[in-house]
Amino acid sequence: MSARRASVSVREVSVRYPGAAGEAGPAVEGVSFAVEAGEFVAIVGPSGCGKSTLLKAIAGLVPLAAGEVTLSGGAETRVGFVFQSDALLPWRTASGNIEVALRLSGERATAAKGRARALLERVGLGEASEKFPGQLSGGMRKRVALARALAYDPAVFLMDESFTALDAQTRIQVGNFFLEILAQSGQTVLFVTHDIEEAVTLADRVLVMSRGPGRIVRTIEVGLARPRDYYASRFASGFKERQQAVWDALGYSHGGGAAGGSGGVRGCVMRGWA
Ligand SMILES: Nc1ncnc2c1ncn2[C@@H]1O[C@H](COP(=O)(O)OP(=O)(O)OP(=O)(O)O)[C@@H](O)[C@H]1O
Ligand SMILES: [Mg+2]
Numbered sequence: 001m002s003a004r005r006a007s008v009s010v011r012e013v014s015v016r017y018p019g020a021a022g023e024a025g026p027a028v029e030g031v032s033f034a035v036e037a038g039e040f041v042a043i044v045g046p047s048g049c050g051k052s053t054l055l056k057a058i059a060g061l062v063p064l065a066a067g068e069v070t071l072s073g074g075a076e077t078r079v080g081f082v083f084q085s086d087a088l089l090p091w092r093t094a095s096g097n098i099e100v101a102l103r104l105s106g107e108r109a110t111a112a113k114g115r116a117r118a119l120l121e122r123v124g125l126g127e128a129s130e131k132f133p134g135q136l137s138g139g140m141r142k143r144v145a146l147a148r149a150l151a152y153d154p155a156v157f158l159m160d161e162s163f164t165a166l167d168a169q170t171r172i173q174v175g176n177f178f179l180e181i182l183a184q185s186g187q188t189v190l191f192v193t194h195d196i197e198e199a200v201t202l203a204d205r206v207l208v209m210s211r212g213p214g215r216i217v218r219t220i221e222v223g224l225a226r227p228r229d230y231y232a233s234r235f236a237s238g239f240k241e242r243q244q245a246v247w248d249a250l251g252y253s254h255g256g257g258a259a260g261g262s263g264g265v266r267g268c269v270m271r272g273w274a
Pocket of ligand 2: 051052053084160
């Protein structure tokens with residue numbers, strides 16, 4: 001079992017992709033925030049604003065141009081990344097992809113097979129366990145990737161649009177399974193999503209990023225009671241107000257249309273959120 005609890009601290013982080021003749025501007029600039037151990041933080045913002053880049057920077061997959069990322073468990077902290085693209089091993093079956101993560105966690109081959117199967121059942125893929133990624137739909141591959149991250153048993157989940165490709169019912173099923181695991185084990189989550197309802201349903205806090213170079217322009221405290229339900233929590237009292245606060249931070253006023261003047265992500269909402 002990995003260390004279950006770890007906080008994440010991001011200080012003044014900038015990321016710059018190498019561009020031809022160095023003309024590329026920063027993808028992420030001067031981003032600072034902290035995620036407490038066991039906290040669930042969602043990140044929303046327009047397409048291309050640097051959300052995936054920020055997660056990759058935290059995972060150490062892209063170099064920082066400036067700033068610092070600290071995990072309270074140090075370099076040993078297990079970080080599970082569910083990429084926007086599913087990043088499965090194409091030469092292994094659904095079950096095989098999960099077994100790899102379980103073997104890395106020290107599980108023996110036979111036990112790993114059984115547990116991989118059980119995880120796939122929980123994400124609704126019991127029948128697909130022997131299929132290869134190329135034989136699965138996008139939503140099915142996303143679920144295998146989620147099951148693999150769960151199998152890896154990380155202290156911190158970095159999740160990039162993890163539920164986006166799923167149909168509404170599967171999303172509720174998988175979302176609630178994930179919430180159940182978090183309630184049991186208290187992992188820390190940083191969750192990127194385009195879906196504002198989903199962000200408010202799941203998170204303790206929502207960070208709103210501006211169009212690139214990505215900066216955090218607003219933090220909305222959700223503060224709704226736990227346990228949450230991926231479906232029913234949307235009808236909890238106070239939900240609409242939180243949702244509206246996120247829309248407002250994105251530059252939308254209550255009357256509809258991009259407000260632009262509210263300090264949000266001015267004038268980019270329509271392009272970014274098509
Ligand atoms: N490997 C790369 N090389 C060069 N530029 C990149 C690379 N990856 C991303 N970028 C650029 O960095 C910026 C941020 O990209 P990123 O993928 O982080 O956005 P995002 O917020 O995750 O968008 P989306 O919501 O569409 O997934 C964009 O301008 C993108 O073109
Ligand atoms: Mg992205």
